[in-house]
Amino acid sequence: MSPKAKGVLFGAAGVVLGLLLIALIVVLTGSYNVAATDRHNPIVGWALTTAMENSVESRAGDVIAPPAFTPAMVEAGAGAYKGMCAHCHGGVGDSRAIWARTMRPIPPPLARVAPEWSAEEVFWIVKHGVKMSGMPAFGPTHEDQSLWEIAAFVKQLPEMSAAEYAAYEDSHGGEGHSHGGQESAGGGHGHGGEDAGSGHSH
Ligand code: HEC
Structure with a gap:
């Protein structure tokens, strides 16, 4: 040399x-500074987001989705979503719980960002969670079938009207979270008389 x-x-x-x-x-x-009230410096923020996106993309490559998502699956997923996800990710219109907005990273509204992820990627994220972010893993407590239902619903969210969203029932109201705070936070926006009315439409 x-x-x-x-x-x-x-x-x-x-x-x-x-x-x-x-x-x-x-x-x-x-x-x-690990305080959630302090923004990440841009380099750390970029590194975390990019690492997360690329990690999910490469790992979700092996996931095989069911051949089709039926309306029954979407409906079952809607109930689970309202009980397990909406307080962090909001529904149609933004109904995240107030505390979800002070998380870092802030859980993004899935009605807006769902098109950026394939159904397989949504499934992977929900099953495994995301380290160091506050996104929980639901795989250890839920069957793949339920997770596919949720993924099917999440992929429908961007095209859904607020009324259609409101018409789905929260089927998981009692599952694993008995405190009422998030119920009122989740339903706090646009939750009015018309909910009951549209609830009969299916
Ligand atoms: C306690 C709050 C919390 C709950 C409950 C929660 N999430 Fe998350 N989720 C997060 C956070 C925070 C992120 C951001 C992760 C990141 O960017 O690294 C996230 C990210 C995601 C993403 C990737 C979106 C993106 O662009 O970053 C998807 C998809 C997702 N969650 C789906 C769900 C679903 C479906 C449920 C319900 C089964 C759920 N989450 C429940 C906090 C939560």
Whole structure:
């Protein structure tokens, strides 16, 4: 190896070590503010979002969706969604719980972002959750069938009107969350007399 190549090699190794040292200092001294009230610095924010998207994309590649999503599946998924997801991700119109908006990352409204994910990716995210984000894993507590129903419903959300959304019943009202706060937060917007009326339409 020429002396010049050696120099380049040592220089590169020095830079890598320097970066590792900086990272270690940040980790050990607590200088990165983990408060959810503090925005991520843009580099960390970019790294987390991009790592999450690419991780899901590569892992969901092996997931095989059912051949079709029937209206019965979508309906079952709607009930589960209202009970398990809407307080964080909102329904049609934005009905996230107030505390969900102070999470970091903020759970995105799925009625808006669902087109960015395939049904397989939604299924994967719901089954496995997302580390360091507050997105829970529902796989350990739910059958794949229920998770596909939820994925089927999530993929329908962007085309759904507020009235159609309201017409679906919350079938999981009693499942695993007995405190009433999120019920009122979830239904707080656009929840009025017409809900009961449209509820009869199916
Ligand atoms: C406690 C709040 C919470 C609950 C409950 C929750 N999620 Fe999430 N979810 C999150 C957060 C936070 C993220 C953002 C993760 C990230 O960006 O790294 C997320 C991300 C997602 C994403 C990816 C969206 C995107 O563009 O980042 C999907 C899809 C999703 N959740 C579906 C669901 C479904 C379906 C349910 C119900 C079965 C659910 N989530 C329940 C907090 C929640």
